[in-house]
């Protein structure tokens with residue numbers, strides 16, 4: 630007999646493949662993509678008000694755990710998604726970059742809110758005018774602040790990238806060139 634909890638469990642869809650009696654065949658890329666997509670470990674780099682929206686996103690109502698992301702990592706070495714939320718002062722730039730460099734590949738970056746994406750309303754000498762000046766960004770979430778629904782939309786776009794990324798991308802010349810542009814070896 631199933632319990633109430635068991636009834637609520639939904640399984641992720643299996644990747645495209647060929648199946649028959651007693652077998653299922655697909656590509657390694659697709660299986661790894663499916664696993665990564667549904668077990669993203671985010672590192673929240675929250676410096677100001679957008680971080681509060683993120684806290685709401687983690688709460689029971691919006692419940693980011695539904696996407697396999699309930700395990701937040703405050704250690705860059707055990708995280709694969711860097712979520713930057715808030716105003717990044719130029720003095721904070723090197724710290725953010727160090728955090729990014731300490732993350733192992735594959736890693737993705739979600740820039741949440743106007744401040745992280747472009748400096749927002751703080752067009753001043755002391756504020757970094759967008760984190761993509763120092764690290765590569767995969768998805769931008771606009772808004773000041775963005776609503777939790779927008780943050781979830783950003784996570785789902787990251788999931789789409791994660792699911793469809795080739796296992797060879799991180800070793801490609803194109804990817805290395807892109808990192809080199811940021812001065813990252």
Ligand code: SF4
Pocket residue numbers: 677678679680714715716742743744745749772773774775
């Ligand atoms: S984008 Fe708006 S809400 Fe987010 S950190 Fe900047 S000022 Fe605060």
